[in-house]
Amino acid sequence: MAATEATHDVLVLGAGPTGENVADRAHAAGLSVAIMESELVGGECSYWACMPSKALLRPVTARSEARRVPGLADAAAGPLDAPAVLGHRDAFASYWKDDGQVRWLETAGIELVRGHARLAGPRQVAVGDRVLRARHAVAVCTGSRPVLPGIPGLADARPWTSRDATSAKTVPGRLVVVGGGVVGVEMATAWRALGASVTLLVRGDGLLPRMEPFAGHLVAESLAEAGVFLRTGVEVTEVRREAPDGPVTVVLESTASGAPEGATGSGDEIVADELLIATGRAPRTDDLGLETVGLAPGSWLRVDDSCLVTDVPGGWLYGVGDVNHRALLTHQGKYQARIAGAAIAARARNVPILDHGPWGAHAATADTAAVPQVVFSDPEAASVGLTAAAAERAGHRVRVIDQDIGAVAGAALYTDGYRGRARMVVDLDREVLLGVTFVGPGVGELLHSATVAVVGEIPIERLWHAVPAYPTISEVWLRLLESYRG
Template sequence: MGASDTYDVVVIGAGPVGENVADRARAAGLATAVVESELVGGECSYWACMPSKALLRPAAALADARRVAGAREAVTGELDAAAVLARRDGFTSHWHDDGQADWVKGIGADLVRGHGRLDGPRRVLVDTAEGGRLVLTARHAVAVCTGTRAAVPDLPGVAEARPWTSREATGSHTVPGRLAVVGGGVVAVEMATAWRALGSAVTLLVRGGRLLPRMEPFAGELVAEGLARAGVDVRTGTSVAELHRPGGSGPVTLVLGGGERLEADEVLFATGRVPHTADLGLETVGLEPGSWLDVDDTCRVRGVEGGWLYAVGDANHRALLTHQGKYQARIAGAAIGERAAGREPDTAPWGAHAATADHAAVPQVVFTDPEAAAVGLSAAEAERAGHRVRAVDQDLGAVAGASLYADGYRGRARMVVDEDRGVLLGVTFVGPGVAELLHSATVAVAGEVPLDRLWHAVPSYPTVSEVWLRLLEAYRG
């Protein structure tokens, strides 16, 4: 860091979101400091997106081979767990952040290592990694990009049980013989998929009645079937009452809601996320420590006098996904630059400085087997929002390209149509390899492409994308 402790912009958190805010601020010619207490690159690079997908990809590749006659006969063994874990380590750069730290410096931003917290308007107090203390002052903006941390329920025995969270689940260097996974959301089903493929005996404990409750019901149903086929013991309507792990080592015993006991070598709690804002000094600017930060479409925090505080990414609770956080960062960084130049940013719907997609076109892929991919609103969400909708379904296995992709292909697609405007509000695909279908749906939803125009976007034959033609045919009758 240079001699000056005053910057145009101070970014707290150097994950992908903070990096993108800094990049856009620097592109606007603003002097920028980035404060990071852990690894530059954040959760996604070292404990979430990258390592989890590195664990899941070998399982998907093996499953794809086994679904095609002629290829399945060539598959003579199981995954090499050591090789999978070593490949995972490569994608995390072995938990070293030199490359990403150099990138921050390369854009002309100053990297400050240490724990940053607000200390009144436009001030950030940093306890540095070397044991010192710095005060950084921002002329224009402070951006909070601290993300979230795993939520672990306060159950009897949970501290002694030393449960896994998503970090241990993506970073473990050994394969547990028996793994209990508590939760029914994305992290739970993906980690159940990965560790079962690596050889663990996995039990998935879901308090609710179905998996992936925020997606169309059929998504959770097909993913549950896939997990069961892989050998995962899926138990819905099951809660955990307490845990026992005497001395904090050896097997852990889970006492379930009905009194049944389940023994495992490790237990993963994938039961949601909470904002990483408890020790951020929010109270010094009139906000509640540990709270989600309410923002407008430029990611500026509401209720802070002077409009200098921004919260970008997971901390604002708009869409807890890396790609949405990076999208918000591009919007927020540009808006900060506009305001610093004395111009009002374009915040009209779908304007250059409005994170409108957070409301209408959020895409997400669940990398299980089968994959589940969705964008926009489910049919139930659209109806609750007051839209007059029609849901159109298609058996993906009946599409020629899908039948070539895998023998006995099982999958389903749904598009949710706004009947009054003739545009798509949401699309969901479930099946092997559907992740790469999702961006076409995202373009259609975000672009509000009329169905009459979409009819002229001709899918190539024979590809899985031909499902678009079948869905439109079904809609037209």
């Protein structure tokens, strides 16, 4: 028989960045909190996503930029030291140990419960033979997982998922990557630079489909120059791996636009040592006991702007981070966690949530209006807000302003032959920015200025007074505004 533990004010399922921030905000508001984790405290981002992937990619972009700086080009001409890069990655993944994260929880006064947590009814969570009860809220922060499509032979071929791609101990000789989104592009960039022969397969006609089209075009050009074989308009129809440690065969059907010279359009095969599938994600809600509160196992959680689950009565269940499918990014999960933590504290004290409208303290408005994202490819691609096409679909009357970043003095100093592009999407009715996209070396560090402009809905005329320092790449803002004013 399960034993009932002491009641806490808030129970958090999942100790990744999102769960940690919900717990921290609730605890800072004076509420007692317990957090549950079945794997490593710190979650996907710390050990299999953001940190290890960017540790793999930083040497790649640093070398690429150094090769285009006079006085450094010869020194950076050689190959990357793959063991050193992998060791650097291991250090940033804390060698897949969570001691430091656990110490932080202890210092913060948040109780950690190890084990697989499941809802056991309203305001109840079971972990093994223990049942914990929440006075005010339960927050599901279990994140998402890679999805393997139903391709014949795929499961038996032991493909890489994103976790394998960021934690592999050796460089594969030949790697096939399926998927032209962020994971596919970043991992193709990293492993090609580390010495693998990489083929990138994309079902559609380009890369990074959620960004402005020019972002995918510029990144594709750079990948091709780096030696990545890019195939667009192809679909994997079968996968075979005859021996556990043997090569994997990927069978394709090609459209006319994606078929290489000599391909027949079907039955085309590629042989590789490893196969990475980077085609989508699903919520980690399969075995969370959602059925005990009237929800379907494995489903995304529908929430309001405070991350309160709308399909469960009583106002006690929250879905924060990837599980609500609003914006599957670590920084957005942490943002939602701050919003949800504040909302949990307010409701626990029976404080009316008066600013539940857009941009209020209890509304995650940025999830729909101003999501920033950086793709750490070579070159980087960074965007916030709406693309031009998305703005028009939403009914806005817009004007698009493009600028060659390479024409800015700061960019020319950054690297010889700097290639990059900037775009701002202007709402003509309000004369504020709806979205901004940058592509080029180092542009990730430009993005927050764009995010502030979009979130703050700063009028174009006021932006004119935000003077960029000379000579920096940020001077592209001046060129964009000059083009707008004409």
